[in-house]
Amino acid sequence: MKARVTVTLKAGVLDPQGQAIQGSLKSLGFASVESVRQGKVFDVELGESELPRAEANLKAMCEKLLANTVVENYTIEITP
Amino acid sequence: MKARVTVTLKAGVLDPQGQAIQGSLKSLGFASVESVRQGKVFDVELGESELPRAEANLKAMCEKLLANTVVENYTIEITP
Numbered sequence: 001m002k003a004r005v006t007v008t009l010k011a012g013v014l015d016p017q018g019q020a021i022q023g024s025l026k027s028l029g030f031a032s033v034e035s036v037r038q039g040k041v042f043d044v045e046l047g048e049s050e051l052p053r054a055e056a057n058l059k060a061m062c063e064k065l066l067a068n069t070v071v072e073n074y075t076i077e078i079t080p
Numbered sequence: 081m082k083a084r085v086t087v088t089l090k091a092g093v094l095d096p097q098g099q100a101i102q103g104s105l106k107s108l109g110f111a112s113v114e115s116v117r118q119g120k121v122f123d124v125e126l127g128e129s130e131l132p133r134a135e136a137n138l139k140a141m142c143e144k145l146l147a148n149t150v151v152e153n154y155t156i157e158i159t160p
Contacts, residue, residue, distance in 0.1 A: 006121055008121065008123065018122075021122065021145070021146070024145055025141055025145060028141075028144055028145060030137060030140070030141055032126050032127045032128045032134075032137065033124060033125070033126060033127075033141075034125040034126060034127050035123075035124070035125040036122055036123070036124050036125075037122070037123040038120065038121070038122055038123075039120070039121040039122075039123065040118065040119070040120060040121065041086055041088065041118070041119040041120065041121045042098075042101065042116055042117070042118055042119075043088065043115075043116070043117040043118075043119065044113060044115070044116050045113070045114040045115040045116075046112050046113060046114065047112045047113075047114050048112045054112075057110060057112065060110070061105055061108075061110055061113075064108055065101070065104055065105060065108060066101070
């Protein structure tokens with residue numbers, strides 16, 4: 001089973017990397033860019049056939065390693 | 081208008097960071113993890129009201145800055 005975990009910064013958390021990208025886009029001529037926030041995406045393949053167990057496992061992975069839940073949100077999409 | 085750009089490594093391109101995460105997950109007890117590939121996500125806000133122009137702009141941003149199209153794929157999702 002495949003899953004995509006998307007980790008993004010919470011609202012209000014500063015994102016200097018995103019700001020740098022925004023600056024670069026502006027200097028490349030993309031004047032309409034109002035903000036850029038960068039996040040991470042993890043494509044995980046699981047050798048797990050039960051959906052609830054896969055979901056629970058992925059949630060635990062996010063809490064323990066993939067996301068820093070103090071400053072980041074995560075979403076999990078599972079493709080069975 | 082808001083857009084999410086997701087940049088992932090092409091199939092076949094080595095992903096040492098993903099492999100390191102996979103190793104860490106295994107050592108944390110997640111034995112069912114078969115592979116992990118890491119990518120990037122950009123949440124872009126555009127001050128643009130026309131959908132086709134926003135789309136064209138985002139595509140140009142990906143080609144010029146956000147993705148390295150030699151080794152990476154990108155997808156664009158627009159929320160008007």
